[in-house]
Amino acid sequence: MSDRKISQSILKRMQDYIEGEECGLKIKAQYVDGVVFPPSDAQLLGQWFEYECTGALPPYDSERVPEPVRLKNGNLSKAYERMEYQVANYKALLKHYDVKIKSIGEEIEYGDARGTTDIIAEVDGQLAIIDLKASGLIRDKWNPLGWEDIANAYKPKMKVLTQAIHYKYIARNLFQTDDVPFYFWIFSTTNEKDYRIIKAEIDEDEYDLHERVLRDAKVYLEQTLEKGFKARPSMLRCRNCPLAHSCKEKVEFAEVEKVYYTSQL
Ligand code: SF4
Numbered sequence: 001m002s003d004r005k006i007s008q009s010i011l012k013r014m015q016d017y018i019e020g021e022e023c024g025l026k027i028k029a030q031y032v033d034g035v036v037f038p039p040s041d042a043q044l045l046g047q048w049f050e051y052e053c054t055g056a057l058p059p060y061d062s063e064r065v066p067e068p069v070r071l072k073n074g075n076l077s078k079a080y081e082r083m084e085y086q087v088a089n090y091k092a093l094l095k096h097y098d099v100k101i102k103s104i105g106e107e108i109e110y111g112d113a114r115g116t117t118d119i120i121a122e123v124d125g126q127l128a129i130i131d132l133k134a135s136g137l138i139r140d141k142w143n144p145l146g147w148e149d150i151a152n153a154y155k156p157k158m159k160v161l162t163q164a165i166h167y168k169y170i171a172r173n174l175f176q177t178d179d180v181p182f183y184f185w186i187f188s189t190t191n192e193k194d195y196r197i198i199k200a201e202i203d204e205d206e207y208d209l210h211e212r213v214l215r216d217a218k219v220y221l222e223q224t225l226e227k228g229f230k231a232r233p234s235m236l237r238c239r240n241c242p243l244a245h246s247c248k249e250k251v252e253f254a255e256v257e258k259v260y261y262t263s264q265l
Contacts, residue, residue: 002222005114006214008166012159014217017229023237024229025249032225036061037242044069045189046134049083053090053132054104054119083134085192090132093185093197099123099130110173112214115166128181129167138188138196147186147196160184164200169210 010031016022029035039047039058047058048066058064068080076084093099100122107116119130133147140146150157164182171180181199188194231249238250 004218004221005109006112006217006221007114007116008163010221011166011213011217012162014221014224015158017224017232018220020232023232023241024224025231025247026241026243028229029243030060034060035243042134042136042189045079045083048080049086049134049187050118050132052084052087056105056118059116079189082189082192083187086134086187086195089187089192089195090185093195097123102127108167108170108174110170111211112218113166113170115170117167123181123183126181127171127175127177128183129171130183130185131163131167133184133186134189135186136189138186138191138194147184147198150198151200161200165202165206165210168200168202169207172207 010027013022013027013031017024017027030037039061044066048068050056051058051066058066068084069077070080071077075081094101101119102122103117103120105116105118106120107114109115117129118132121128121130123130135145135147137143137146139148141148144157144159146157147160150160164184168180168182171182172178182202184196184198184200186196186198231247233247233249233251235251235254238244238247238252241247241250244250
């Protein structure tokens with residue numbers, strides 16, 4: 001078995017792959033071959049916001065200094081103007097909660113797991129991890145990436161919670177302590193007056209479970225690398241895929257979806 005480490009993003013992408021929601025060729029290009037996909041406008045906005053807050057350069061593209069979008073008159077575009085306001089909110093929050101930043105963009109590892117933290121800081125006298133998010137879904141309950149009701153007992157939003165579990169799992173083992181608090185600081189991209197701080201409290205049993213998930217993910221990843229990732233084309237996925245120009249597996253038209261109906265029970 002290789003010493004390849006599992007990040008929370010590869011964990012989520014592999015889960016999507018298993019569930020048929022992601023194309024293996026895209027995962028391989030990005031996570032194995034190191035292809036840097038062009039960021040979307042929303043990602044560019046988030047990267048600029050984070051850069052303005054912490055000075056961190058974009059992940060997977062650390063040569064590029066984020067630049068804002070400006071209007072012809074030189075002013076920031078409306079979206080960037082909103083996030084400039086949010087940068088001020090972020091700085092005010094640091095003061096308000098007396099957050100003492102220890103490191104930015106620090107790589108942490110334990111066992112098979114690795115992660116890059118946005119901020120490690122002292123909060124209330126305790127070492128904690130803060131993850132910055134710029135989101136248009138800050139009050140959204142129904143989207144799997146929406147920030148409302150993320151720990152619903154019947155339908156927890158694992159696309160969001162996995163990161164908290166993963167980082168807390170690494171940090172508590174690495175720093176040899178019972179708990180390392182993990183905070184999401186989420187800043188709205190649609191309302192400059194709105195932001196949230198969510199502290200993720202994770203049940204003790206979840207850490208053992210996460211360790212098993214990591215082990216299984218690693219075995220599955222190694223096997224898949226050996227056998228080869230499969231293409232999972234779909235019209236919509238391929239239309240938004242940066243590899244589409246050269247991909248032989250791409251699908252350009254909608255497939256026929258069958259529905260079965262009978263009134264006879
Ligand atoms: S074009 Fe479609 S099949 Fe090809 S890599 Fe992209 S998503 Fe996969």
